[in-house]
Amino acid sequence: MENGIRNQGLAWQAAIVDLDGTMVDTVGDFEAALNRMLDELCLPHVDRGFIERTVGKGSEHLIRTTLAHVGAAVALYDPAWTAYQRHYLSINGEHSAVYPGVVEGLRRLRACGLPLACLTNKPTAFARPLLARKGLDGFFAEVFGGDAFERKKPDPLPLQMTCRALGSEPSRTLIIGDSSNDARAARAAGCPVVLVSYGYNHGEPVAAAGADAVIDRLDALPLASVLA
Template sequence: MPAKLTTPRLRTQIRTLTLDLDGTLLNTLPDLAAAANDMLRELGLPEYPDATIASFVGHGIAHLVARCLPEANLTEHAEALRIFRHHYTHENGRRTVLYPGVLEGLHAWQATGVPMAVITNKAAAFSEPLLVATGISSFFDFVLSGDSLPEKKPHPLPLLHACQQFGVAPGENLHIGDSRHDAAAARSAGCPVWLVSYGYSTDAPVQSVDCDAIVATLAEAAQRMING
């Protein structure tokens, strides 16, 4: 008689999972840096090292471009944003890689039957193709991008909207991200929040951020939730 298949059990209060994209699921910095420096070269301006551009990431593309061009006026910024989008369309996904433990973690969460979604400040024109290009789009029920709603993280609206779409109370949705913006959005929405120890949290170390746990990988996060 074949062995009975079992489904891993989750902590009872968690029914859904939302995940940040850049810095949590995917290391997108090489593509963002390449596009930013392509933009700067086209504008005849000095380039930035990847580590500097990493400190500009996390608030969406408009913020990244503004940080690259702190002296630009509105007209110049709009033109720079157009140039960046052109280059990033070409670069998006070319060098991006999954962080260690992401695929294992997603498979472990999927095995529990818990629904998952992505909440990112990246524009939908880039976030959705990127999930397809990296082969992980099928794990998620939906994606909320930076231009999906009137507000984006650290505002709680994306998390509240996700909970409504899932049909769960905020306290039943675990959010996992890499920065204080993820933590602030989750706290304001009333969701428990875990942070990964890697990623782009350059303005505040995750150890100093108000969160419920810090994990080294998404695989560790899944095991901690399954095993209690």
């Protein structure tokens, strides 16, 4: 393990990495799936700006917020959810791209001997195929989606359960994400957290999310000094 990875003198034991907005830019996938869903329901489209502000809290929240945004009846949620799942699975990864520096950053973390987990609010059935399609699945010992536990981020439970699966202590498990969801969950779970500057933070400045550090690329993670 790289000697520079330290948490107040203690070596990191593991790292947990978010997916959407952290490793993969998936707004194009969301846009395609949501607008096909809306076409099926004869509703107006949503744009990328709305999606960037809305994603990150799970697909259920995304669908409900989208329906409210276009003025649709709440009763349309069930058919909307069914249509969205079908369309998303049909295009998953087709309109998305891995951010620069992600593969290199994951390689650096693995080279330090850290077991890695991907923890996302995206449904597991969407997350696993996306990681595989983008060639990222081999980096992770564990993959947990938003339906893996009783609650989603920003609740600390998913982080606590993921630490348990990795066999790591929360205080020695580095969280890497892109939004206040990740920062809030990490703080509540007792984990250190680093956020990337380019993701989807609900339209808010990521610098205000309360992370220990903000980086511009995953391979810019200062392994020799971060949080030292």
